[in-house]
Amino acid sequence: MSNEADFTEPARVTFRGHGGITLAGDSWGPQDGPLVVFLHGGGQTRHSWKDSGLALAKAGMHAVLLDARGHGDSEWAPEGDYRRDAMVQDLMAVLEQLGKPAFVVGASMGGLTGLLATVHPRHELITGLVLVDVVPRPERKGVERVLNFLSGNPEGFATLDEAADAVAAYLPHRRRPRSPEGLLRNLRQRADGRWYWHWDPAMMSGSGEDIDLHSEVLEDAARRLTIPVLLVRGALSDVVSETGVAAFRALVPAAEYTEIGAAAHTAASDANDEFTDAVVDFVRAKTVRS
Template identity: 85%
Template sequence: MSNDAYSTEPDRLTFHGYGGLDLAGDSWGPQDGPLVVFLHGGGQNRHSWKDSGLALAKAGLHAVLLDARGHGDSAWAPDGDYRREAMVGDLMGVLEQLGRPAILVGASMGGLTSLIATTHPRHDLITGLVLVDVVPRTERAGVQRVLDFLSSSPEGFASLEEAADVVAAYLPHRRRPRNPEGLQRNLRRRSDGRWYWHWDPAMMSGKGEDIDLHTAALEDAARKLTIPVLLVRGALSDVVSEEGVAAFRALVPQAEYAEINSAAHTAASDANDEFTDVVVDFVRAHVQVK
């Protein structure tokens, strides 16, 4: 790890997850700073948190950004195992390899993994939890829209511009970027010359799962939370409703809550500065920063 806590480039990490699967990560900030581990949503990767990682490093925190199995630079599960149990196993393996407790920041899929992980026998490695636009009782239509997007375009795209059009239709609340080059973090060009989403299609079939089937387990995990908790919701979200927030806060009355007015389900990237400020304030309130 670099001695420069303000480096604009992270250190690359490799972990061994559930079943020995290789997982990629980035490390930002001082090694001895309070540890914050970020877990992205389905179809995303660790680069979704880049600006947050740099901001936390500047605040004296040590941020680790993970690529989930089947995403980014992490290995694809050879047996197609993307069950919640496998992802929790990945996370707990990473925490054990990091060797000290961490506050978890999880968006969507990463939030569900983080919440279930608090019931793991080694839950002592989790000292705080930030859930980003995810609760046990989500809105069916919003979840289905996310799943439909992740399952779309199996034939790939002829150009980055074509892919950008699909993303713009999926995220109508965002201004379409003039330059689609940033999408290369989420796409790979294959030998046929076409661009394909860089996540394992098996995530959407086989041993994947529908989060709706696990509401009871998620609510049970929420009910047992005793660590500091922050729920962040995008006010424009169609996945987490005000009713879903109220139900969660009834289960976790000690939870703190923040709503980002200009954000939707992809809250962290929709309004990154506001989101990062909320996370930094939460971590500073619950750990001692040098």
């Protein structure tokens, strides 16, 4: 195996998604390691998994971090197609291009994509699933808070500090960073000089799908799961409740479960070390068993 120092920076990769759309990603770690594909939540980018990518690479795993269509450096859907099915088709196209089965780690929107992909005709390409603060029946108030944030500030921000204020109000449990420079990966500055979120606003125009509108379909997918599954919940989450966790575990009795005490809905970035350790342990255990 290569020295871990070889994997301190990712390789930039691109894939052809559903309908020929170009999807951007980062590849961390040895190509011959267990493959783990990360899918971020709505309004985020692949960079939200950066620390996890490095940690998995050091553990000898091959982590691929994707920007969803309309997010980050991936292309925006020409006709505003951000339906769940389009994202599932994107994921399956990526897995086919990677050429081997993968563990899929998905947060929020990405978790729903991963769950629905397990009933795709090529579901054998998914060897394990990690759902990060997402279940088929989330808490409506929590979902509405997320959607309100994503649809807010359509006029953009005059400064990075204004954007940082919006994030701080959305994530009150987090300590505000001293500098707003970290937001540069999530914002674009347009010709008018204002800063806009790094994703297609058409995602919220009504052509997409709210994450709680298809609970029965999601429950059916969960009920049919036969691959290893890990559910991760942030103890402070207002999107996934203990009741939602119990309902999911009733559907998937074999699922493993971990709760991160200092985390909310953004569990992976709220407590990255604890989250990443859980993913590494899960993938390593299931790879050894297989």
